Amino acid sequence: MTYLAVCAQxxxxxxxxxxxxxxxxxxxxxxxxxxGRDAQGELSGFQRPQVAAHIREIRDYLEKPDAVLPNPxxxxxxxxxxxxxxxNGAVQLAIDMSSxxxxxxxxxxxxxxxxxxxxxxxxxxxxxxxxxDEAELRRQxxxxxxxxxxxxxxxxxxxxxxxxxxxxxxxxxxxxDLTARLNFENTALKGYIKQHTCPEGIIADxxxxxxxxxxxxxxxxxxxxxxxxxxxxxxxxxxNFFDAVKKVWPEAWHGQKPNTSRLLHGAGIQAMGDVxxxxxxxxxARTVEDFRTGMECxxxxxxxxxxxxxxxxxxxxxxxxxNVNRDVALLKHYLVGIVKADLRKKAKxxxxxxxxxxxxxx
Numbered sequence: 276m277t278y279l280a281v282c283a284q285x286x287x288x289x290x291x292x293x294x295x296x297x298x299x300x301x302x303x304x305x306x307x308x309x310x311g312r313d314a315q316g317e318l319s320g321f322q323r324p325q326v327a328a329h330i331r332e333i334r335d336y337l338e339k340p341d342a343v344l345p346n347p348x349x350x351x352x353x354x355x356x357x358x359x360x361x362x363n364g365a366v367q368l369a370i371d372m373s374s375x376x377x378x379x380x381x382x383x384x385x386x387x388x389x390x391x392x393x394x395x396x397x398x399x400x401x402x403x404x405x406x407x408d409e410a411e412l413r414r415q416x417x418x419x420x421x422x423x424x425x426x427x428x429x430x431x432x433x434x435x436x437x438x439x440x441x442x443x444x445x446x447x448x449x450x451x452d453l454t455a456r457l458n459f460e461n462t463a464l465k466g467y468i469k470q471h472t473c474p475e476g477i478i479a480d481x482x483x484x485x486x487x488x489x490x491x492x493x494x495x496x497x498x499x500x501x502x503x504x505x506x507x508x509x510x511x512x513x514x515n516f517f518d519a520v521k522k523v524w525p526e527a528w529h530g531q532k533p534n535t536s537r538l539l540h541g542a543g544i545q546a547m548g549d550v551x552x553x554x555x556x557x558x559x560a561r562t563v564e565d566f567r568t569g570m571e572c573x574x575x576x577x578x579x580x581x582x583x584x585x586x587x588x589x590x591x592x593x594x595x596x597x598n599v600n601r602d603v604a605l606l607k608h609y610l611v612g613i614v615k616a617d618l619r620k621k622a623k624x625x626x627x628x629x630x631x632x633x634x635x636x637x
Contacts (some may be wrong), residue, residue, distance in 0.1 A: 486548030
């Protein structure tokens with residue numbers, strides 16, 4: 276397929292072209308690659324799911340004889356295209372259609388889906404971006420769509436596949452990668468975290484990323500991740516902790532949802548993140564049994580699914596805690612206070628350490 280196009284002078288590393296094409300032809304040379312994971316948990320694609328209502332609205336409008344669509348569909352290619360300079364900014368774009376579809380839709384998938392159902396030829400403008408490789412293509416997708424209200428969780432899930440990010444997004448990228456590993460590897464949280472590639476999950480991915488980011492900045496994971504197999508050790512630590520949580524409060528975990536158990540609610544997960552920090556940092560807990568023993572002191576002092584919380588002179592019904600800063604801080608202070616007091620009590624009961632050998636004290 277060949278098109279007469281105009282070429283914009285924007286970057287020495289990319290070619291950016293614009294031309295007009297029938298919508299049906301765009302769907303021949305460009306695919307809509309939606310985000311998903313294979314059986315091994317490997318991420319593929321990047322587009323969000325179709326929004327049926329939005330597509331119907333666009334199609335209803337485009338069926339009108341006077342409808343226009345000035346916004347271009349953005350398509351990226353990494354290979355199998357050639358550009359011949361015709362002079363004065365004009366070029367001829369040749370697309371090799373000899374095998375699979377060579378292009379990917381970066382922006383405009385809902386418009387293109389609406390056009391696919393239209394019973395007439397309709398030309399659209401196409402902005403074609405020719406990238407160095409797949410990684411650059413994904414980077415362009417994130418940068419282009421980050422200016423629009425795409426769901427943050429979709430952007431965060433894609434971050435680990437994108438390089439050369441600003442520091443703020445790099446920290447989020449590590450947390451997002453650890454969250455995905457907890458959700459798709461053999462851990463205590465497998466399938467529990469709600470992501471675009473795991474919509475049946477029940478714990479918000481942004482909440483899980485938040486406690487990971489806090490730990491990476493100021494907690495036990497800050498040193499843990501710098502050592503050998505650091506990411507693997509962080510994943511195992513969190514898996515062991517939440518495995519212990521399940522054992523201490525099985526009735527508040529299994530078969531529950533955030534609206535039936537505050538243990539799976541954003542407030543509960545964030546507060547338990549601080550409990551993990553105290554047990555790991557002060558109690559040096561690392562195994563499931565370490566964490567389970569450390570949380571025994573909380574067992575009869577929580578109201579995850581029924582009853583009342585009695586915290587610092589404040590009484591709340593079990594579901595009276597919300598995922599807002601004040602309530603999260605109140606719950607954290609209450610739970611962490613009990614755990615710290617229990618650790619102090621155990622330390623007092625512990626036998627005095629043996630004296631060091633004489634030779635070492637000389």
